[in-house]
Amino acid sequence: MTFPMTEEQALIRQTVHEFAENEIAPRAAEIDAMDAFPHDIFQKMAALGLLGIPFSEQYGGAGSDYNSLIIVLEEIARVSGSVALILDAHSSLCCEPIALFGSEAQKQKYLIPLARGEKIGAFGLTEPQAGSDAGATRTRALRDGDEWVLNGEKIFITNGTVADVLVVTAKTDPQKGTRGISAFILEKGTPGFRVGHEEKKMGLKGTATTELFFEDCRIPAANLLGQENQGFKQFLVTLDAGRVAIAAMALGLARGAYERALAYSQERVQFDQPIADFQAIQWMLAEMATDIDAARLMIARAADLRSRGQRFIKEAAMAKLFATEVSERVCYKAIQIHGGYGYLQDYAVERMYRDQRLCAIGEGTNEIQHLVIARQILGR
Ligand SMILES: Cc1cc2nc3c(=O)[nH]c(=O)nc-3n(C[C@H](O)[C@H](O)[C@H](O)COP(=O)(O)OP(=O)(O)OC[C@H]3O[C@@H](n4cnc5c(N)ncnc54)[C@H](O)[C@@H]3O)c2cc1C
Numbered sequence: 001m002t003f004p005m006t007e008e009q010a011l012i013r014q015t016v017h018e019f020a021e022n023e024i025a026p027r028a029a030e031i032d033a034m035d036a037f038p039h040d041i042f043q044k045m046a047a048l049g050l051l052g053i054p055f056s057e058q059y060g061g062a063g064s065d066y067n068s069l070i071i072v073l074e075e076i077a078r079v080s081g082s083v084a085l086i087l088d089a090h091s092s093l094c095c096e097p098i099a100l101f102g103s104e105a106q107k108q109k110y111l112i113p114l115a116r117g118e119k120i121g122a123f124g125l126t127e128p129q130a131g132s133d134a135g136a137t138r139t140r141a142l143r144d145g146d147e148w149v150l151n152g153e154k155i156f157i158t159n160g161t162v163a164d165v166l167v168v169t170a171k172t173d174p175q176k177g178t179r180g181i182s183a184f185i186l187e188k189g190t191p192g193f194r195v196g197h198e199e200k201k202m203g204l205k206g207t208a209t210t211e212l213f214f215e216d217c218r219i220p221a222a223n224l225l226g227q228e229n230q231g232f233k234q235f236l237v238t239l240d241a242g243r244v245a246i247a248a249m250a251l252g253l254a255r256g257a258y259e260r261a262l263a264y265s266q267e268r269v270q271f272d273q274p275i276a277d278f279q280a281i282q283w284m285l286a287e288m289a290t291d292i293d294a295a296r297l298m299i300a301r302a303a304d305l306r307s308r309g310q311r312f313i314k315e316a317a318m319a320k321l322f323a324t325e326v327s328e329r330v331c332y333k334a335i336q337i338h339g340g341y342g343y344l345q346d347y348a349v350e351r352m353y354r355d356q357r358l359c360a361i362g363e364g365t366n367e368i369q370h371l372v373i374a375r376q377i378l379g380r
Pocket of ligand 1: 089123124125126130131132133155156157158159201204209358361362363364365366367368371
C-alpha cells in the first residue's frame with residue numbers, strides 16, 4: 001500500500017522544506033538556547049499560510065487537506081521540534097475543535113484570525129489531578145445568566161503565555177462524570193483568567209508551557225463550544241487527529257537526526273577511513289532509514305483515513321506509538337554515530353534527542369496508546 005502525494009501536497013512539501021531550511025533552521029539552536037517564543041517565525045509561518053493549512057479558505061485557512069498539515073509538521077520538525085509543537089498546538093489542538101464543533105459565529109470570530117495567524121491558539125485540557133485521566137477534570141463552569149463562571153486550573157499548556165484564544169475544558173455537570181464536561185473558547189485578558197509561570201523543560205524550548213488559572217472567570221454563554229456536556233467526546237476526537245500530528249513531529253525529528261548522522265558518517269574519518277565504511281555504522285544507518293520509512297507509511301495511512309472521513313482511531317494510536325519510539329531510537333543512534341561530538345550542544349542531534357522525548361508523553365502517553373489500540377482490537 002503506497003500513499004503517493006498529490007501535486008498540491010508535493011508542492012507544499014517542497015515550499016515548506018525550503019522555508020524551514022532558510023528561515024527556521026538558522027534560528028533553531030538560538031530558540032533552544034534562549035528559550036523564548038519565536039514570534040518572528042510565527043509571523044513568517046502566518047505569511048506563508050501555514051497556520052490554517054487544513055481549514056477552508058472561507059475561514060481564513062489554506063483550504064488544503066489534513067495530509068498536508070502532517071507534511072508541514074514533519075518538514076518543520078526536521079529542523080525545529082519547538083516550532084513544530086507551536087504549530088501543532090495552534091492548529092491541530094486549538095483551531096481544529098473550533099472548526100469541527102464551533103458555531104458559524106465562533107468560526108467568524110475566532111477561527112478566521114487564528115487560521116490567518118493574526119492570533120495564537122492554545123488548548124487547555126490537562127490539570128494537576130487530570131493527566132492521562134482527563135475525565136478527572138476539576139475545573140468547574142457554572143452557568144450564571146448569560147455567562148459561564150470558571151474556577152480551576154490547567155497545567156502544561158503549550159502556547160499558554162502567548163495565546164490570544166484558548167479552548168479549555170471544564171465540568172458543567174459533575175454528577176455525570178465524563179458526560180458532564182464541556183469545552184469553552186476563552187480570550188486572553190478575560191477578567192479572572194491568569195497565566196502562571198512558564199515551565200523549564202528538558203527540550204522543546206521556546207514553546208511556552210504554562211499553568212492557567214481561572215478565578216471567577218466570566219465568559220459569555222456564547223463561548224460554549226458545541227453542545228453542553230459534549231466536551232469529553234470533543235477532545236477525544238481532537239486528540240485522535242492530534243496523535244497523527246505529534247507522530248509527524250516525531251518523524252520529522254527522526255529524519256533531521258538521521259540526515260545529520262548520514263552526512264557526518266561520511267565526513268568523519270577514523271582508522272584512515274570514513275566511519276560510514278564500518279559495518280556497525282552502516283547497520284545503524286540501515287535501521288534508522290527502515291524505521292523512518294515504516295513510521296512514515298503508518299502516519300500517511302492514518303492521515304489518509306482521516307482525510308477520507310473514515311475511522312482511524314486504531315491507526316492514529318499505532319502511528320503515534322510507533323513513530324515516537326522510532327524517533328527515540330533514531331535520535332539515540334544519531335548521537336552514537338556522532339560519538340562524543342553528538343553529546344555537545346554544538347551539534348543539532350543533541351537538541352533533537354531532547355526534543356523528541358515529549359512525543360511519547362504529550363497528547364496521550366504511549367501507555368495510553370497501548371490501551372487505545374488494545375480496546376480497538378478487542379472491540380471494547
Ligand atoms: C511539554 C508539554 C506540553 C504539553 N502541552 C499540553 C497542551 O498544550 N495542552 C494540554 O492539555 N496538555 C498538555 N500537556 C500535558 C500532557 O498531555 C500530559 O503530560 C500527558 O497527557 C500525561 O499526563 P500526566 O503528565 O499527568 O501523566 P500521568 O497521567 O500522571 O501519567 C504518569 C505515568 O502513568 C502512566 N499511566 C497513567 N494512566 C495509565 C493507565 N490507565 N494505564 C497505564 N499507564 C498509565 C502514564 O503513561 C505515565 O507513564 C503537555 C505536556 C508537556 C510535558
